[in-house]
Amino acid sequence: MKILILGTPGQLGHELMTASWPAGTELAGEAYPDFDMGRAGDVEAAVERHAPDLVVNATAYTAVDKAESERAAAWAVNAVGVGRLAAACAGRGIPLIHVSTDYVFDGGKDGAYTEDDPVGPVSVYGASKAAGEIAVCAGCAQHVILRTSWVYASHGANFVKTMLRFGAERDEMRVVADQHGAPTAASDLAAAILAIVARIRENPATVPWGIYHCTGAGVTTWHGFAERIFQRLDQKTGRRPRLTAITTADYPTPAARPANSRLDNSRLQAAFGIALPPWEESLDRVLDTLLA
Template structure:
């Protein structure tokens, strides 16, 4: 199976390149051959890669910057996502769109299900919702995978930020009133491969198409995640760091974040037979990998 994924350096792209199982080839397309800000480059680049499945993982992910650059975010996350889906439809292959918990406003008191009303409260969330709608309008042969709180050994993310801060501080203030499903990009990659295989081998099964939540098992607030990161450091012989639990209002940002980003991923497990690991297990592996790679240079 040949999978074409948009982007060169994103967390999901790099995780897919690393985790591709035997029998699956992954082609990552980014600038200059495929530029999501230049819509005319998308279809020719995807067609030239001759995919069996297209995965749209590239995105405008700077959540706070999107508040002042919403048109740019809408172009990349909205219009370009639709163009990627149209290219897949022209080739007669399925498209997998990576989306986000930010399409929800975070006001529910339980994990979100796929059929809950969407109501994004940030420019980033609005742009990603536009992408979902554009993909669905372009082709019925799609799976939209909403995930949350993504981290990995690659790129910029919360785990790497906490490890960097821990090098010079003995206490770090971390938000404790936002709940979510911390999700490893490596686990996302494994799930994408499984979903892609289902879409290809069961082309007439419409139950495999549509929107699916894809978060790690369990839930946490950001302060819980930080404590787990620092506890793993201690296990590896590094000095402890305290977490000071703070409110969102104590750490203002340009973009509002959902207070509740928890995702109910039972539909993905039931229909695709895909269930991501418990967040603490995957997080521990990521922290150990980062610390060991640093210790060995």
């Protein structure tokens, strides 16, 4: 089985390219700047060139705040480019696994969002990702969309590495404590994708195609996330900056963030038997690598 992974330098793309795939799996990757999801012709050319049996789209325009002033760029990658990818896959009968985000919701729900809840993005980034979901659903029948949240890894730019850097430089940190969600290790998300690919490989006719939520188990806030990071930093190095809880209003950003990013993962477990570990366990594993 030949699998084309788009966005190989990113956190998820890296984990997918270095994962332990079953024997007989051939991986091909595309990365910016040679490949640009938003550039006309690149998507079709990549699918034609590699002729894969399955595509995993792990690339996206993810600069949430920058997207507010670069709407066209975000839309070109997350919506238009994804639509081209869906059409290219459908035209060749290729299944598509596409990664989306909690930011498609407005954050106003009291409780965890299910896949059946209506989307209502409050940012350009979220709107472009929601449009990408619509394009995949309309353009490629054999699709699995995985909505995830707060992704981090031992490589790439992410909240965990930023907190460790600031923690080494500063004596006090102020972190938002009124946005709720689930940190998700890119390695756990990659493992879920491998399990879904195995199901597709076994018998595509039995795959329950559609949208699923896939996040680390449990819920925290950005403040709680940082607190866990600094606890481990203290254990490893003896350094622990003071952590002050602030509100979203205390830390204004160009793009609005959903106050509630909790996603219900029960449909994924029922359909594929996949349940990600508690976010604390996965974070500790990544921190062990970063702090070694």
